[in-house]
Amino acid sequence: MRKADRWGCIYALTVALVAVLALGGAQQAIAAGKEAKIGLALSMTGGAAAYGATQKNGAQLAIDEINAAAGAEGPKLVALFDDDASTPQQGANVYSKFINADNVSVIIGPTLSNTAQVTNRIAQEAGVPVLGISNTAKGITDIGDFIFRDSLTEFVVIPNTIRIAKEKLGIKKVAVLYGNDDAFTKGGYDAFKKALADAQIEILSEQTFAKGDRDFSPQLTQIKAKNPDAIICSALVEEASGIVSQARQLGIPKSVRIIGGNGFNSPALIKNAGEAAEGVMVGAAWNVTSTSPLNKKFVETYTAKYGNPPDQFATQAYAGVYIIHEAIKKAGSTDRKAIRDALKGIKDLDTVLGKFSFTEGRDADHLPVVQEVKGGKFVVFGE
Amino acid sequence: MELLAQQLINGLFIGSVYGLFAVGYTLVFGVLDILNLAHPAIFTLGGLVALWLVEGAHFSIWAAFPSAVLFAGLLGLILDRIAFFPIRRRADSNFSGLISSIAMAILFESAAFALFGARTVRFPANTVTNRVWQVAGVTITSLQVEIVLTAILFMVGLTQLLKRTRVGKAIRAVAENDRAARLLGIHVDRIIAFTFFLSSAMGGAAGILFGLYFDALSPDMGRSIEIKGLAVIILGGMGSIPGAILGGLAFGLTEVLTVAITGTSNLRDAVAFTMLFAILIFRPSGFLGRRSMREA
Numbered sequence: 001m002r003k004a005d006r007w008g009c010i011y012a013l014t015v016a017l018v019a020v021l022a023l024g025g026a027q028q029a030i031a032a033g034k035e036a037k038i039g040l041a042l043s044m045t046g047g048a049a050a051y052g053a054t055q056k057n058g059a060q061l062a063i064d065e066i067n068a069a070a071g072a073e074g075p076k077l078v079a080l081f082d083d084d085a086s087t088p089q090q091g092a093n094v095y096s097k098f099i100n101a102d103n104v105s106v107i108i109g110p111t112l113s114n115t116a117q118v119t120n121r122i123a124q125e126a127g128v129p130v131l132g133i134s135n136t137a138k139g140i141t142d143i144g145d146f147i148f149r150d151s152l153t154e155f156v157v158i159p160n161t162i163r164i165a166k167e168k169l170g171i172k173k174v175a176v177l178y179g180n181d182d183a184f185t186k187g188g189y190d191a192f193k194k195a196l197a198d199a200q201i202e203i204l205s206e207q208t209f210a211k212g213d214r215d216f217s218p219q220l221t222q223i224k225a226k227n228p229d230a231i232i233c234s235a236l237v238e239e240a241s242g243i244v245s246q247a248r249q250l251g252i253p254k255s256v257r258i259i260g261g262n263g264f265n266s267p268a269l270i271k272n273a274g275e276a277a278e279g280v281m282v283g284a285a286w287n288v289t290s291t292s293p294l295n296k297k298f299v300e301t302y303t304a305k306y307g308n309p310p311d312q313f314a315t316q317a318y319a320g321v322y323i324i325h326e327a328i329k330k331a332g333s334t335d336r337k338a339i340r341d342a343l344k345g346i347k348d349l350d351t352v353l354g355k356f357s358f359t360e361g362r363d364a365d366h367l368p369v370v371q372e373v374k375g376g377k378f379v380v381f382g383e
Numbered sequence: 384m385e386l387l388a389q390q391l392i393n394g395l396f397i398g399s400v401y402g403l404f405a406v407g408y409t410l411v412f413g414v415l416d417i418l419n420l421a422h423p424a425i426f427t428l429g430g431l432v433a434l435w436l437v438e439g440a441h442f443s444i445w446a447a448f449p450s451a452v453l454f455a456g457l458l459g460l461i462l463d464r465i466a467f468f469p470i471r472r473r474a475d476s477n478f479s480g481l482i483s484s485i486a487m488a489i490l491f492e493s494a495a496f497a498l499f500g501a502r503t504v505r506f507p508a509n510t511v512t513n514r515v516w517q518v519a520g521v522t523i524t525s526l527q528v529e530i531v532l533t534a535i536l537f538m539v540g541l542t543q544l545l546k547r548t549r550v551g552k553a554i555r556a557v558a559e560n561d562r563a564a565r566l567l568g569i570h571v572d573r574i575i576a577f578t579f580f581l582s583s584a585m586g587g588a589a590g591i592l593f594g595l596y597f598d599a600l601s602p603d604m605g606r607s608i609e610i611k612g613l614a615v616i617i618l619g620g621m622g623s624i625p626g627a628i629l630g631g632l633a634f635g636l637t638e639v640l641t642v643a644i645t646g647t648s649n650l651r652d653a654v655a656f657t658m659l660f661a662i663l664i665f666r667p668s669g670f671l672g673r674r675s676m677r678e679a
Contacts, residue, residue, distance in 0.1 A: 212607065
């Protein structure tokens with residue numbers, strides 16, 4: 001046999017084998033009732049590895065709790081973890097393996113929105129439900145009717161922040177400062193602008209800066225002269241740190257709150273800006289100090305198990321597993337389509353994130369929190 | 384009115400940092416007719432080394448500042464020895480010196496990357512006690528005052544050194560005509576090395592002040608000021624020290640006022656450089672002409 005022929009043969013055999021496995025798997029999925037396979041594609045390596053690590057912790061904790069409580073009745077969860085390496089290519093490989101070889105009923109992940117744009121199309125075509133637990137970019141759930149997420153987008157978080165700030169601080173007129181050469185900060189600005197218009201808050205001045213700027217004193221001086229009640233700012237954390245400290249240096253009083261977009265949502269802001277960061281407000285899906293009993297218990301168990309408190313990524317992963325579990329219970333089967341239909345019907349489910357529902361567009365719907373920096377920490381300002 | 388005054392202060396402040404940086408640039412140019420493109424890298428290393436002294440070696444800023452300035456000066460000596468001295472006798476030494484200074488800039492920048500990493504680093508909180516003063520509705524911080532004073536001190540000191548001391552006179556003699564200076568018994572190579580020391584020390588000082596005020600240092604921060612420094616010395620007049628200071632202030636003010644008027648920083652560089660061209664149409668030699676260093 002010539003070499004080329006031999007390879008052709010191996011190729012044909014492989015294709016046949018995969019086909020048999022896939023068909024066999026499909027029958028099994030419908031038959032089983034008490035055990036559901038879920039695939040978790042998370043970033044264990046690459047740029048998002050830091051997020052993936054706590055996501056895995058959160059998900060694992062939920063799976064252990066569910067399986068311990070399930071008893072003989074089920075349904076138990078069989079979790080398959082795999083690394084999407086923070087890239088769409090590896091993410092696609094993992095999805096193909098989950099869908100065709102492992103024959104999972106539902107997929108959780110991937111860590112990055114960028115990866116989700118590619119992988120979720122594969123799942124949509126194969127008819128496998130996906131629950132994103134950290135994707136906040138626009139358009140992820142528009143990929144198809146099998147794609148869900150439990151991570152809140154800026155368009156939910158920001159209006160809530162503005163509403164609470166208006167209610168509790170009586171803000172009537174603001175100045176806006178944002179980075180206009182970056183999709184993320186510009187997106188945050190769009191969300192703020194809409195929220196401010198809806199809340200009928202007047203914008204006195206709009207100033208912009210560019211990525212890499214270090215000197216914000218000209219813009220802040222203009223803003224100071226307008227005497228706003230608050231400064232609305234959409235910036236990544238490096239620029240945000242500079243803006244916050246320079247605003248205070250220029251003598252803009254602490255009573256003029258700086259309200260930030262998601263870029264402010266980082267401990268680095270507090271580390272960089274130090275004392276000046278006190279009083280900065282930023283919306284988030286969740287805060288570790290939330291006082292709901294479910295959250296308190298979760299934070300305790302998580303801290304006991306892993307030695308440090310959970311972050312938002314771990315929490316959304318933990319909640320995600322419970323949401324999937326609820327859907328499987330409701331569907332009463334491990335059929336992919338049945339689980340999809342059950343997911344659609346989830347309403348006011350008690351989770352660590354609060355009362356959780358899906359919107360018409362399969363996006364997360366629960367009450368976000370507003371945080372403020374106090375004593376060098378993010379604490380809940382209002383829920 | 385208060386608004387305008389505050390913006391002028393902002394511009395004056397950033398302009399004095401530009402000026403201090405550009406003085407180092409223009410000093411070497413005035414003496415050697417060479418553009419030293421490793422100057423921004425020394426600016427960066429000056430800032431980063433001061434940070435390391437404060438954070439790693441627990442120096443107070445008052446000890447770290449002179450140490451880091453001295454270190455930057457020593458880097459200047461190394462730079463002269465490696466990048467300029469070996470090719471000084473070549474006919475094309477102006478051009479080859481420019482290229483070898485770029486090579487040194489890359490080496491210095493890589494060293495900064497290796498030693499400090501690619502991320503942005505900061506001085507620990509309370510490195511300098513920063514008081515805030517309100518004067519007639521204008522806010523000034525003690526840090527700003529200290530930075531402007533330091534910049535003025537350095538610039539006055541340098542001018543006096545060139546004007547009154549023996550070594551200053553020797554530098555001016557070399558700038559005028561290095562062959563004649565040599566014939567007169569001046570140790571030209573040593574004078575050039577000293578010029579590099581002074582220039583780099585000023586560059587390092589500018590880097591520390593820049594890092595202290597904006598509180599964000601990164602191995603590529605020299606890039607943001609490199610072209611501005613060149614524009615400043617062209618604006619002020621190549622080789623002129625008072626011109627570099629004046630150019631720095633003019634550039635800083637233009638930048639700040641552009642941002643203040645347009646409400647965005649996108650046009651900042653465009654307007655500043657347009658002004659540069661406009662001024663060069665009317666005064667091709669810049670504010671203070673060329674070669675005033677010899678007369679200092």
